[in-house]
Amino acid sequence: MTELKKTRSEIKREAILTGALKAFQQYGVADTSMDKIAETASVSKRTVYNHFDSKEVLVTHIIKDIWSKTLVAYNVNYSPDKPLKEQFLELVLNEIAFSQNENFFELVRVAISHTLFSTDSFRADMRQFFEQETALIRWLKEANKDGKFVGMDAIKANEQIIGLIKGQAFWPQILRFDAPLTNEQCIELAEETVQLIMCRYLAK
Missing domain, CATH: 1.10.10.60 (Homeodomain-like)
Structure with missing residues (x-):
């Protein structure tokens, strides 16, 4: 090619x-x-x-680029032959690692501030970008299609996962309430998140 x-x-x-x-x-x-x-x-x-047009717009484009490379382009193909929890944990840990990148926090703070006061069209563009299908969403859809989960909507389940993650591994750090999680804390959060989602949706 x-x-x-x-x-x-x-x-x-x-x-x-x-x-x-x-x-x-x-x-x-x-x-x-x-x-x-x-x-x-x-x-x-x-x-x-x-x-x-501005430093803030530039910051936002950098965030979008990091987001795309870390969560959209990243891929863990669903495999029916591998332990489900092992695959799930890998994807959730990747989400947590993305949200705990210390160099990323300051960029996000600037972007959030800019987005709050930006035009509706700019906010709409950002929302459309972050609604892209990530590796986690693709995996959830495939596992669900294979009958591993029951009563699951992959988009809603992804939002539930992100909500569980960001409550401990994003907003407290963005708001400077807490320090970034240690590796042990990241693993613990990933395991707790996966366990909660599997308890809710796993086929019996």
Whole structure:
């Protein structure tokens, strides 16, 4: 298959996203200006603004990119020959690991603040993106189709799982109430979450 050649604009955009993430990690989101982003990306400030209207929009695009690579592109194919709980745990642990990335918290805080005061169309675009089918949703659908669960709607079950996770492994850290979970706490949360969902839906 012939690989499509990237346009100059696409190359510039990728350089900006890479440079911005590097600048955010080095200086922190709050202390990173569009000038610093342009310098880190080796492009002009005008070029940065040609692609992104503000730092907040740029932050949101980075979050979307991380989300896509971590939860959408990530894949654990359902296997009827492997222990169900083992597969389920792997997917839930991936969700928890994503929500506990320390470098991610500051980006999310900026994006949340921006989204609260952004236009309805921007919020709609964000909602549409985060409603994409993740690896966990795909797995739940396949396991459900195979008769492993009873009375399950995969989308609703996914929302229940995310609700259980974010109550301990996202909002307390975003709001700076708690420190990120330890590896042991992540495993414990994953096991408790899987157990609750399996108690609710597992076919007897």
